[in-house]
Amino acid sequence: AQSVSQHNHHVILSEAASLELGCNYSYGGTVNLFWYVQYPGQHLQLLLKYFSGDPLVKGIKGFEAEFIKSKFSFNLRKPSVQWSDTAEYFCAVNRDDYKLSFGAGTTVTVRA
Amino acid sequence: DTGVSQNPRHKITKRGQNVTFRCDPISEHNRLYWYRQTLGQGPEFLTYFQNEAQLEKSRLLSDRFSAERPKGSFSTLEIQRTEQGDSAMYLCASTKTGWGPMNTEAFFGQGTRLTVV
Numbered sequence: 001a002q003s004v005s006q007h008n009h010h011v012i013l014s015e016a017a018s019l020e021l022g023c024n025y026s027y028g029g030t031v032n033l034f035w036y037v038q039y040p041g042q043h044l045q046l047l048l049k050y051f052s053g054d055p056l057v058k059g060i061k062g063f064e065a066e067f068i069k070s071k072f073s074f075n076l077r078k079p080s081v082q083w084s085d086t087a088e089y090f091c092a093v094n095r096d097d098y099k100l101s102f103g104a105g106t107t108v109t110v111r112a
Numbered sequence: 113d114t115g116v117s118q119n120p121r122h123k124i125t126k127r128g129q130n131v132t133f134r135c136d137p138i139s140e141h142n143r144l145y146w147y148r149q150t151l152g153q154g155p156e157f158l159t160y161f162q163n164e165a166q167l168e169k170s171r172l173l174s175d176r177f178s179a180e181r182p183k184g185s186f187s188t189l190e191i192q193r194t195e196q197g198d199s200a201m202y203l204c205a206s207t208k209t210g211w212g213p214m215n216t217e218a219f220f221g222q223g224t225r226l227t228v229v
Contacts, residue, residue, distance in 0.1 A: 004154070006154075009152075032211060032212055032213070034211075036220075041222075042222065043115070043116070043219075043220045043221055043222045043223070044155075044203070044205075044220040045220075046218065051212065051213040052213070090154050090155070092154075094210075094211040094212065096210075097209075097210035097211065097212060098143070098145075098160050098167065098168055098210055098211070099157050099160075099168070099211075100145075100157065100205075100211050101157065102154030102155045102156070103154050104152065104153050104154050105152075105153070105154050
């Protein structure tokens with residue numbers, strides 16, 4: 001069975017600080033990788049996704065993620081966070097056509 | 113916003129009662145998925161439909177759970193004889209195809225929060 005691990009449960013940082021959220025998956029073979037964000041009271045929204053090609057993918061709102069196949073990792077980064085980035089972030093992995101497996105999520109709190 | 117719609121948003125029920133949730137996907141989306149999210153966890157896959165056919169069910173979906181998607185449009189998720197352990201957020205998502213490269217968009221609903229007392 002697939003397993004998706006997010007290293008940090010809760011991250012607190014100040015505005016303008018850099019953010020990096022770790023994600024590792026325990027599945028060999030070809031995978032599709034995603035990061036979703038959930039703002040308070042809202043639905044899950046796609047930040048970015050990786051299927052193939054350039055392992056550095058850029059998403060919305062200044063986020064990017066790097067796929068490192070040898071490390072089974074897909075870490076999310078943002079150089080300078082804003083207060084509005086306060087949210088819960090989920091890494092997700094898809095291997096087959098129908099099942100998206102999520103990590104436990106990381107709550108990010110940005111202090112103004 | 114014409115995204116995925118779920119109703120009700122919140123449901124409080126007594127243990128042993130039956131509950132039913134509804135999901136209205138994006139109209140042209142063939143695939144519809146149900147997920148369950150408990151506190152401190154990410155969403156867990158429950159089941160999915162390709163049009164009106166239910167093609168896969170997770171082991172999490174006990175025989176008290178049943179899902180339908182008549183006519184391949186909206187879907188319902190029913191929980192019979194609810195237990196306190198059923199308390200969770202139930203999420204619905206829809207896609208045109210699967211989650212892979214051929215899919216151009218996927219949307220999640222805001223979920224139905226179930227509390228069993």
